Amino acid sequence: MAAESHELHVELVSVEREVWSGEASMVIARTTEGEIGVLPGHAPLLGQLADGGVVTVHESGGGHRLIAVHGGFLSVTEQGVTILAEVAELAEDIDASRARESLERARSEQDLAAQRRAESRLRAAGQPV
Amino acid sequence: MGAQLRVYRRRIRSVQSTKKITRAMELIAASRIVKAQARVNAAKPYSRQITRVISALASQTATLDHPLLQEQTDEKRVAVLVITSDRGLAGGYNANALKMASQLEELLRSEGKEPVAFLIGRKAVSYYKFRNRHIEQQWTGFSEQPDYEHAREVADALIDSFIRTEEEGGVGEIHVVHTEYVSALTQRAVANRVLPLVVEESDEAPPEDFVLPLYEFEPSPEALLDTLLPRYVQTRVFAALLESAASESASRRRAMKAATDNADELIKSLTRAANSARQAEITQEISEIVGGASALADA
Secondary structure (H helix, E strand, C coil): CHHHCCCEEEEEEECCCEEEEEEEEEEEEEECCEEEEECCCCCCEEEEECCCEEEEEEECCCCEEEEEEEEEEEEEECCEEEEEEEEEEEHHHCCHHHHHHHHHHHHHHCCHHHHHHHHHHHHHCCCCC | CCHHHHHHHHHHHHHHHHHHHHHHHHHHHHHHHHHHHHHHHHCHHHHHHHHHHHHHHHHHCCCCCCHHHCCCCCCCEEEEEEECCCCCCCCCHHHHHHHHHHHHHHHHHHCCCEEEEEEECHHHHHHHHHCCCCEEEEECCCCCCCCHHHHHHHHHHHHHHHHCCHHHCCCCEEEEEEEEECCCCCEEEEEEEEECCCCCCCCCCCCCCCCCCCCEEECCHHHHHHHHHHHHHHHHHHHHHHHHHHHHHHHHHHHHHHHHHHHHHHHHHHHHHHHHHHHHHHHHHHHHHHHHHHHHHHC
């Protein structure tokens, strides 16, 4: 069983493409019910991720990866973790100044969905919101 | 220069400039196919995963009770979403999709249902307008490069009219007509029913040891189904849009290649005709000179 291994196989897919996949020791995400950390051997779980959230993947080689995830689901199975997102961006692909701009724009236009998206981008890029 | 020769030369020039245009369109379409095909493939992991998650969810919640899964047999109105292109010059692409749509509409009518048109692409819109048929809703301007946002807009409108009752102008079923990208040479217009949903595994068989996981849910299964199912419909519409975009480019490439080849052919035969016209002109001039000279000599 997968519980005996000390790695999680993580697949992060957005509607447009597969964003990232690899081995990880832990995945941290925030569902609508609250923060959750997934370790290898976690019981199967299907959760809805909170909008404008950030998923942290602790890679098994050390180091961690922040990913801005908007409108997604978290599926934990014995095979690993799958994150299905409407929009997902790796922290290193995020242009913080552009995210800041779109946040300002979303705030002035009162577009809540766009605001949440921009917030999650900024958080993943390690900027204060 | 004789009048006839001039006419030929003018036609050759005109065909040549047309050929330049069709050749450029062929090259553009060829480069778009590659991109569009890559997008079709890139979007596949998501639809595979969401199908798997919904199957697991469906297998676990014994009583699947969701409006999107419910057969609405009492409603006679049925939505038909037809995906076509905004621009023409794509061979039989639009004609095939529209033909498939009429076949489907006929079939639905024979079942006593009343098809209602939802159209994507300027070509479908003008086809229906010309025939004075009612258009429930229409979207144009993104047929070649569709975004997920577009798919969401279309899917949400469809879901919305599905949930409404007949009296409120709702529909009881939703069908989608799109063009399947089989290969660069074959594209096929297909009709599928999207709502009410029938949850099925994708065409690839799951691996031997694959068991649907016994999930815990966060939040409740009902709430999850509530957000997952519309997402699933959006994914289906998005996939249909992407496939149609790839098919459109492939059809256009083929049509433009044929047009370029025809132009070549035409230039060749026109050049022959022009040459023989020139030859005839020279012959005539010579015989005129010879005739004139001998007339002078006789005098």
